[in-house]
Amino acid sequence: MSHIELRCPKCGITRPADMSAEACRDCGSPMDVGYLATRDTKGDTAPSPVHETSARVTLGEGNTPxxxxxxxxxxxxxxxxxxxxxxxxxxxxFKDRGTATMLSVAGERGVTELVEDSSGNAGASVSAYAARAGIKAHIFVPADAPEAKLRQIRAYGTEVHPIAGPREAVTAAAIAYAQQNALVYASHMLSPYxxxxxxxxxxxxxxxxxxxxxxxxxxxxxxxxxxxxxxxxxxxxxxxxxxxxxxxxxxxxxxxxxxxxxxxxxxxxxxxxxxxxxxxxxxxxxxxxxxxxxxxxxxxxxxxxxxxxxxxxxxxxxxxxxxxxxxxxxxxxxxxxxxxxxxxxxxxxxxxxxxxxxxxxxxxxxxxxx
Ligand SMILES: Cc1ncc(COP(=O)(O)O)c(C=O)c1O
Ligand SMILES: [Zn+2]
Structure with a gap:
């Protein structure tokens, strides 16, 4: 049995944990992780949505000075x-903190291909951790994103999809692509993980x-x-x-x-x-x-x-x-x-x-x- 569920931070409604970025069906707020049972960590370490420690996808993130x-x-x-x-x-x-957890849960749930949209840093981070987890990543980026960030995203072997127009158009294109291809939309903006x-x-x-x-x-x-x-x-x-x-x-x-x-x-x-x-x-x-x-x-x-x-x-x-x-x-x-x-x-x-x-x-x- 899972030790987590998804919980709406606004109205409290819950649903079983999954990889969907779908917001609360009642009030539209993005969902958070809720813990059904926390392991005894003496309050020193953050509870984690990852079930097995061995499933963690990590590159040594955190512990920054x-x-x-x-x-x-x-x-x-x-x-x-x-x-x-x-x-x-x-x-x-800092995105690596969130990405490590999101990609660990994705790996644990058997995800093999995912979609994300980002102005740069989240895209680079998801690309790196996806490479580490053996997951194929599609990153949708603004066509005018900084060149260095685009180079970094490409370096990890990611498929980059540049989209012209405002930032919202990039998100819309990513969601449409994920839906058309039945892929997980691993959005750093919406993902509870x-x-x-x-x-x-x-x-x-x-x-x-x-x-x-x-x-x-x-x-x-x-x-x-x-x-x-x-x-x-x-x-x-x-x-x-x-x-x-x-x-x-x-x-x-x-x-x-x-x-x-x-x-x-x-x-x-x-x-x-x-x-x-x-x-x-x-x-x-x-x-x-x-x-x-x-x-x-x-x-x-x-x-x-x-x-x-x-x-x-x-x-x-x-x-x-x-x-x-x-x-x-x-x-x-x-x-x-x-x-x-x-x-x-x-x-x-x-x-x-x-x-x-x-x-x-x-x-x-x-x-x-x-
Ligand atoms: C360097 C940097 N700082 C801060 C932020 C803001 O993070 P958030 O959108 O989660 O508030 C970002 C987001 O892309 C970022 O790249
Ligand atoms: Zn709600």
Whole structure:
């Protein structure tokens, strides 16, 4: 018997666990993993939807270091600013946390071919872990995705399907292809297993920083998989008594694509207002888990802020030149947002802050003119 089921985080409806990316049939929310019985882990490790440890598809993801950023932290100024170097994951982004879990479950369920759509990092990650699991992957990508990300996806032997038009057209093409060919649609945006895999972020933060947990964690957010996973992990650690308080979780978006920031602040914003951004990883005009993200911000006392393109690129340069951290623009956006959160006194001078550096700089270099 399975130790998991799929559970709607919004209305609580459950259904037996499967590989479908289908949302809740009642309210339309993407589903989460629910545990029918958890193994005794003493609350130290995240419960996993994978049945057999031997079935895990892994490339050694996770356990990324947290480093102190003295120069940028001192300039803001903060009590302490740390970055968790998520780009040190096997394919260069935090996505490997979610992908390892999603592909392990897929392998366990006998999946041999799957479809995913991505602006780059999730596609590279799914490609790598699919190769590792012996699963054929079809990755649908925007035709104008960064060349380095496309090269990385192709390197794993994946079939790449470039699609012209807006990001939503890429998703629609992937879903249609999966349906026509009766393949699993392993969407990092919708899969309950992907969201579940990112929980390890919170478990590591607690293990690494133990007595010194940050008061705030600032995320660059598109679909919110890292923010949601981190919250779920912190929540489990709170329930098990391992921590006493969840850090305040904040959301940063580009001013050019800011559905969550607008919704958080009660402003009107629609996909028609979206413009191109250098932060391609968070260029999501209609996040499928929007309500869940807003709920997490509310529950943790977090906030949502939008940043200018010039500020994203400035922080990308500062991270590299002042701290030796070469992160992609999407990751730098979180640091640009941190500056605004300090300006607005939401994060106070002297506070202790953690920011995940989510993706490596070589994946998505800024245009030469910027
Ligand atoms: C480098 C990087 N950071 C952050 C994100 C945002 O992740 P999510 O869409 O799960 O919020 C992405 C997504 O592609 C990304 O590639
Ligand atoms: Zn529901």
């Amino acid at each position: 947290c480093v102190i950023l003295n120069t940028i932290g001192g300039r803001l100024p903060l009590g302490r600013l740390r970055a968790k170097l998520e780009f040190l994951n096997p394919t260069g982004s 992907f969201a579940e895999g990112t929980k390890t972020f919170a478990y590591e933060v607690v293990e690494q920083l133990e007595d010194d947990l940050p008061g705030h964690v600032v995320f660059p957010v598109g679909n919110g998989s890292l923010l949601i996973g981190a919250f779920n992990g912190f929540n489990e650690l709170l329930a098990s008594g391992r921590i006493e308080k969840i850090p305040r979780l904040h959301c940063v978006q580009s001013r050019n694509v800011m559905p969550l920031v607008a919704a958080f602040n009660g402003q009107k914003w629609g996909p028609e207002d979206a413009a191109k951004t250098v932060a391609g990883g968070i260029s999501i005009a209609a996040p499928s888990r929007q309500w869940q993200i807003l709920e997490i911000l509310r529950l943790t006392g977090g906030s949502a802020v939008a940043v200018e393109e010039s500020s994203i690129l400035k922080f990308q340069r500062d991270l590299a030149e002042d701290e030796g951290i070469f992160a992609e623009p999407t990751s730098a956006a979180a640091f640009a947002g941190l500056e605004i959160l300090v300006d607005q006194d939401i994060i106070q001078q002297g506070d202790d802050v953690l920011v995940p550096a989510t993706g490596f700089g070589l994946k998505d270099e800024p245009p030469p003119s910027s």
